[in-house]
Amino acid sequence: MLCLAVSLCLLLTDQSDNQPIPTHEVVNNAQNNVEPHQPMQWFDVWQRSFTDSMDFTVSKFDGLFSDGSHAKGKAKAEGRIQLSWEPRTRDIAETDLRFRIRVSLPHLENRVDLLLSDNEDETQSDTIKAARSPSLGRQDNTTISLRFRPDINSHYSFRVGAGRRDQLYVKARYRDAYAFNSHWAMLYDTEIYQYTRDQFGAELGTSIQHVSSNNNVTRLNNRFYFRDNSNDWLWRHEIQHLYPINNHNALVYSFMVEGLNKPTYQVEEVYTGLRWRSNPIREWLYFEVEPFVLWLRSEDFSPSYGMALRLEAYYGKGE
Template identity: 45%
Template sequence: MNIFWLSCVFFSISATTQAETQNAHSDGAQSIWMDEWHRSLSATFNEQAQAIDGWFSDTDIPKQTAGASGKVRFGWEPRSTDLAGFDTRFRIKFSLPSLKNRVDLLLSDDEDENLEDNIRTSREIDSQRQNTTLALRFFSPNFAHVSYRIGFGRRDQVFARATYRDYYKINEKITLLYDSQAYYYNRDRWGTEAGASILYERSGKVLDRLNHRWYFSDKDNEFKWRLEAQRYTRLGPQSTWINTLYLSGYSRPNMHTEQVLVSTKLRSNPLRKWLFFEVEPYVLWLKKEDFKATYGIALRFEAFYGKGNAFNF
């Protein structure tokens, strides 16, 4: 699992025993519609995972341990220059035990998991029209921190990617996360990226994160960079406040900033441990709009489902 989520799970997806007790139906009454929808969604994707896993099984007995996990997010992110701003995000992981749990099938609406929590307008500028991605992820049998992907993505291109990801705990409060990737697309050709994050746990309720990431495109012969600073403040067992400063830019025609984003977000799961609500007021400055400030607010709900942990992508 990405160690960042291990560090932030205490802040952003805390689901304590107390919360579970509050959400339980002690009288055994019939679950309300959202629970039925959640069970149906999980069952549907688990059945798909078992069917796919059966393709690789050497017996006719279905692998009941095969399963799927993922998340789906719906949002409305209007701003002063764009009142529509509707956004849908999804990510699905199929676990395939017939392949010795060394291979996953991944399906998402974007290849870059590092952008999945960004404001839609900000994400569209950074992703450069990347779209639905379907890939097989292989874990290296010899190197625990290395994985590979092959599949289709970024405007229907065939791609292959190698990823190295690890972390180093500097002390009890500070952790360094780092990763690097190299990939090839049949039209965009070679590309690389590297990133590092510093996590600083100030207290049991406050976590700071500073992330810097670089991308290089062989086709465009340019670098893209991103800088992000965040503070996670735990308000209670089911709520987190997240303040964000985000900048990104390019190296051509010269090193410049493309956008600046400042936001503050309240994330909470008061009804179910798998269902989150977010309210995020933000201010966005874009180079293509002459850095005139635009104001907006994002309203979202996000549902996690299925077997295992949906963050393990």
């Protein structure tokens, strides 16, 4: 699967031819322009060249679906690339590469997207690698899929693709949000899917979010996964608190508990961490430092202390 992902990335960069919102989306105001007073640097050249290369190739791909009519908008690619070093007790060499590419196709009325990601579970987009449970086969989770929506504002979406250890799958999702008032809101989603080897599965997620008058955000996330091949449930409960320091810095505290319902409703891992996220140089370039503690059943719940160091770059319009 990784070879497929690398091949597609090379293809996309060759110019020759309402789920609970992830924490980085709350923190970000990712823009892909350089402020006028800032001189052009080598990383600006890289980011703009990469974005232009992606858009050029995507526009050619979108043109394959042209019927001669004028498209509503311009074909674009957007996403992020994240490099991490996450040393911890008993594993100081842990590294991680995360990416997400979304391609919009206006000739298909923006109802069909091409998605390429290192992780099909968007709810764990901020989680360190060691805390991503292997129970759902996430060791090699590179996924590529086509997503279809009945219309651009639809709460329903459907996917067909390949992922989770090179399996083919089809998936249907419903996602929506409800605002109780200006401070309280609920985000919820449900999914059903069928994998060629893991068989039928389903997910249910809810998130209660509170935004205070000083823009602090507190969120309680709950998610349940049903797995047909093992006939059990995996559950995850998480609380996050985001404290914005200024326009370029924020702190995010997280506490997560994850487990299974068989043989009993038992805990498999506990995680807590405090993340400092900053973009002092450019709006699209982020740095993160996150000290954390992780307890795993596979390690007899002996505390594992670690420090995650990340570099994250956005391109395109940003998510």
